[in-house]
Amino acid sequence: MNWDSSAGRNSHKMKILVPVKRVVDFNVKVRVKADQSGVELANVKMSMNPFCEIAVEEALKIKEAGKATEVIAVSCGTAACQETLRTALAMGADRAVLVETDAELQPLAVAKLLKAVASKESAGLVILGKQAIDDDANQTGQMLAALLDWPQAVFASKVEIGDGSARVMREIDGGLETVEIKLPAVVTTDLRLNTPRYATLPNIMKAKKKPLEVVKPADLGVDVAPRLKTVKVAEPGKRKAGVMVKDVGELVDKLKNEAKVI
């Protein structure tokens, strides 16, 4: 492919936007509400989605390597998401934007909000988690890329920023793939991209003074009405209790004669 590098953005002045999501902490065993309207969220520990932490880390590494000038964290949701943004700021993001709403936000709506923020900030790269561990949708990055008409590299396990382009190693079925994408672009993170840093106490204190702007979806001209209706949320089917076998002989016998799978 013949790329005119002057057509790409000057990566030395590139801003990176990192969307982050507040979710139920990954160590919490979720419970379905008795009325099947959703899962129990009252008094449950909330944290930054683990894939988003990886995204923040990657953005910071790119900035530290001199390939970007600013890392802007953005979150969409209730006022409580300020806490998640403060975590991103404590890790090292320069400033934050909260798109504040109490409405239920689905991936398409989030992608539209992020498009508005990315355009307003003239971001040259958006790095976000491949999926959130609550709805497991794995959609927002791809939708955002489509709305911006930008290329995407999803499930990244290595990111190298070049001049007007990026090389991304991606996790695919059966192995790995390396793609070259033009910038600006959207990258989503897989688990093995990096190990996120911990926020140190001095940085947590410093983060409290970093700028955090609050806007509303209406300020961005985005209709966030949900497109999918959740009819119900149910517990998964339980497996019936199994048996303990005493030795390999009994196991082989059960597999052959009872389960008939070998």
Added chain:
Amino acid sequence: MAALVIAEHDKTRLKGGTANAVTAAQEMAGEVHVLVAGSGSKAAADAAAKLAGVTKVLHTDAAHYDGGGPENYAALVAGLAKQYSHVVASASAFGKGFMPRVAALLDVAQVSEISAVESADTFVRPIYAGNAFATVQSSDPVKVVTVRATGFEAAKEGGSATVESTPAGPDKGQSTVLSQELTKSARPELGGARRVVSGGRGLASGENFKMLETLADKLGAAIGASRAAVDSGYVPNDCQVGQTGKIVAPELYIAVGISGAIQHLAGMKDSKVIVAINKDPEAPIFQVADYGLVGDLFQIVPELTKKI
């Protein structure tokens, strides 16, 4: 109206749960068409035409779909989608890459990785790593849906659909695949294997996985692993079974030295028969196992390999 299934293929054969997506599409719409895009892919289009329930195959012979670039695929599919009630693909790495783009271009929601079809507009999908199942209803004019292959049988051969040539969309030229490193193995592919032997941290090294490979080869099984084993570098990333790895539902799943973190259980608990081998009788894996055996895997696995 018909459903359009987007095929994943290697030019000659269908891959990645495409035949399972065809079955899911049949539950959604009265008629199923399949799109096969890519240069030299006529054989794959013919294979799609032979699937029972498929009435038409749209074939686009163009090199800018080789490698499955999501930007080009999404543009092509979004252009065709308006004639369909549903656009369906398997929730493989390929499907997950371009399907949300299709939905965004159409300004509709995408329904991710469904495990069941309730009706033409209502689907069941796992959330919170399979610890809950949401039933969701879409009011969008086109339903864009990815399908968890383990939730649906693969459509069998027995059809004789027509293959029609359909024009290619634009080459957006936004991304290029430079290289692929695919794990070479004579064993069955993990996602679709009938039997899976998985190892965890209990194996203690990559070297010890050889023991599992011997067992797997005797059973004709694929090799899987827990996230702990992958993170420790015992086996490559693509062996990982779990919420963030592969979702499998084989007839037989043998978990060796795997404690059974929620993350891992999410990827295998729909298996028909689960065997757990672990030295810790309290390991959570035993709660989902049909047959549990407490003991030293370094003695049990060779003995099992011998006796099977």
